[in-house]
Amino acid sequence: MAAGTGQGWPAMTMAEVRDALTAPGARFEMEEVAIDGIATRTWKNAPASLAALLAASRGQGERTFLVLDDDRVSYAAHHRAVAALAGHLVALGIGRGDRVALAMRNLPEWPMVFFAIGAIGAIVVPLNAWWSADELDFALRDSGARLLICDGERLARLATPLSALPELPVIVTRSAAPGRAVRLESLIGAPADWAGLADADLPQVGIAPDDAAAIFYTSGTTGRPKGAVLSHRNLASNVLSNGYAAARVCLRRGEIPPEPAPRVALMVIPFFHVTGCSASLLPLVATGSTIVLMPKWDATQALGLIERERVTTTGGVPTIAWQLLEHPDRARYDLSSLEAIAYGGAPSAPDLVRRIRSDLSAAPGNGWGMTETTATVTSLAAEDYLHRPDSAGAPVAVADLAIRDADGITDLPPGTLGELWARGPMVVRGYWNRPEESAATFVDGWVRTGDIARIDTEGFLFIADRAKDVIIRGGENIYSIEVENVLYAHPSVTDAALIGVPHRTLGEEPVAVVHLCPGCTADAAELQAFVRARLAGFKVPVAIRFMTTPLPRNASGKILKSELKHCFVTEQADTA
Template sequence: MHDQQSPATEAPTGAAATGTGAAGAGAAALPGIAEVRAAMTAPGRLFEMDEVDVRGVRTRVWKNAPPTLREILDISRLHGDAAFLVYEGDRLSFAEHYARAAAFARALIGRYGVAKGDRVAIAMRNYPEWSVAFFGAAVAGAVVVPLNAWWTAAELEYGLADSGAKVLVADAERADRLAGALPGLGVPCVVARGDGAVPEGCEAFEDVLGDVGDPAAASLPDVAIDPDDEATIFYTSGTTGRPKGALGTHRNITTNPVSLAYGVISGGVRAGRSLEELTAPQRRVTLLSVPFFHATGCHSVLVTSALQGGTVVMMYKWDVRGALELIERERVTGFGGVPTMAWQVLTSPDFGEFDTSSLTGVSYGGAPAAPALVDKIRERLPERVPGNGYGLTETSSVTTYNGGVNYLERPESVGPPVAVCDVKVVDPSGAELPPGEVGELLIKGPNVIKGYWNKPEATAQAFVDGWFHSGDLARLDEDGFVYIVDRAKDMLIRGGENIYCAEVEAALYEHPAVADCAVIGVPHEVLGEEVGAVVVPRPGAAVSEEELRGFLGERIAGFKVPVHYWFRGEGLPRNPGGKILKTRLREELLG
């Protein structure tokens, strides 16, 4: 999936947004990014780095990162009876989760013959069983294959066949969807959240777990796992063509919590706060608004919370009022998702009815964020500073992070790369471009995945000498901050002039009547393309085409102002990661 990722948890002792701290700092006295990095990564510090060989490439790594998911699960056990997963009336403690994951790992090995390297697929909503299956399969030595729960039966069949899954763990809805195909695929299915009946040939999750026993006596199976062993296959969003399986290692996924912590904390260090203060244990409660089956939900929320001892609060599906109710009831400290979700919560007419004082931060990604969102957060949540991250499925979520004083200084940026990552911007020939020039963003680091599952040609094109070719158009400033300009395929060319959709969309979001929007190219015989805008007005607000043209004409160059407008009462089509499906929009509107 090529898009920005939201570190949707919060901060310190692990990773996510403090969301506080930088607002009042005097910019003139602030240290530079390089100075902060040197202080944070010095020998003996939490973020000390080492250098190792990863697939023939010398790579900087976090010296103190847990080597595999097994170690993260072991660490999570130390949080004992504290709540780890909250879903409606269910509350699963860290100790209970550990015991259930251990039991499931043993069942995979003993009941289904799963061996190291076998694939175990998961197809379900955000239920506690998703996490149990994920960690259980990982510590059994399997490669976990999270499948998109929104997929059709045919798409799920593709994921199972393409990955060569040996076992499927599904919720009842997905199991029913696949009931006709499972016998032909020859994949045994374990069904969670059923009503007692399961499709023929399937077993109930609780029956497979059996008697979990005393959590204090639980033990993991004895399977040797190396940091560079394969751990996950996350399928890309598949907005065009068949999705590709991004093959990640244990090192890839366990790098992310430390990278996220580094990104968040660095903003506070720049503002003059001590590393000791910023890494002091704090109770984190994250409202999960994105799926576990994408890198943000799994890497940046689930795995990070397991390491930190943070609570993950899940929803059956995204609902603004429901989110506000959970923020109040569970004393949520952080939420996020894509920028639209943050907008919806902060501009909800119900916002004032609920106690949101527990919130310490708002983090978002998955789509370009309009700088005006900062003002809305400051208005609704004084003293809190938002965080915005950038990453991709192929970079195991976080590559850059912009938070604290960094965000206040440069809200248009997604921040500098974390210390173990290198980035560069290149032209079509591969030559590196100087700061300020737009080109393709390349990324190198321990977070870059191994390649695409069973797709050697695609792997060879995208991964070269340790560098991942993101396909994203970006520029760097003199201080190394990254600015995502657009996806190459979404860039419009009108009469020879490049128009970046993100810039036009950011300007549209500044209009008080605009709740959501997307900019697309409209074919034109002479110019090649013209700019079109799909706009969702805020509830109760009215805005005309003429008004938007005049509003935008004061903010962006005339050739960038859309000449075609569509107004919709319902939301824009998005994939589960929050990315707008512009291909579908074009098909609906232009045929």
């Protein structure tokens, strides 16, 4: 990594960088288009649709696209599989606007299915592979999915819900007991077979940039997930946003940005998150990069893959970086190919930023976004990150940020804390079948994020708190009310609150504070098992703290979580 932190850095201001990169005729040139009647700055050269991005990738030919164990899928083979599956979907009667649920781990089949659905104008509904059967069932019903495509693990987990949905067709991959489901392998073969499929074109479907492309579910403060409706433009914006962020790093150093080049990425972020899909998968496809898959994170395996595949970039959440840095056998592996480790979605210690640079000779990267912004709005990397390790970065050129007062109207001056609002072509249009919540969250092209933040005079964002009580554990969002609702359903619990306590590698962990009814009994293991039976494992509190009195509340009856955090975070620090 080039050194540029000495005298004379930065070589260009953020405004100068923006003017240079977005000049007429430049790769990152912008144009203004009307989205739902609202004038919006967009990337002029962004792919028009998922189908357009996939069609362009066909030109990568035999370059390796996906690697999983001994499977190596080329771009050409991937395109053949997408075209074949797209044809089968059309034959099933799936078409424009139909929702197709996708539930599987990070397998080569995931991006293939994703592109096949998007290429025919249908709406892909990626489901969290870690969800419980009840959570998966809710999303299937809420989205009105006309078809489910899943892996064997998800099929087994959904056995009971699917018995109540006899009319829902199912296609399954990697399953020894498909039951009523059609095996994907019987339609297009396994990944090793895709190269032998016919070299067919995609079905010809007219897709506009602002047509709906996907529904990504994000946990809601009401206890049930909300489906954010993403357009093709939303998803494709990250292709240029990622490139812009990388070029900005070069200009800040005083270097000429190179032409986009293929990378080798160790992919440990789930594709079913917008970060894994829009901010990682799609930009990697656009550059003809190779994606090395790990369906389940293992630090030792990751070190071996970095050495074997000459991985140049990885990351996802701070946990990944910490485990690589602190692995006892790290020195035994050749990690010299690593150029960057980027992450987001969880707080990170400033020491992590410095150690990525000093111990791995890689550039640290971070950013801010949310499901409602299709991931990336701000980015922070290399020297800018080293200078501001507590920042979430600066917005890409097509995005605007504002810090507003509680009235949602008054813009606050730089350095002042308030609610963060964001707008740009990456902001989704609303929630699926949630008109009231959509109207409250999306206002005139802006999304009110619920995050409390400040912006400095150079435009760098600093997140101070999350107004929506989100606990982010290793990149996974845990909404307090969802877990609290489950705890309240236990017959012994009369008061419950979920708080986040700091964790060095995961960022935060959930701890529940409960008060039991008089004469009732329950221990921590019982309550944890009660939650585990109803929610995904990552949402289960790592500890239960019991209070002999009701939880503290303010005059309006709201539990004072700040007091609980002060008490129990201090307690944890004292006993660590």
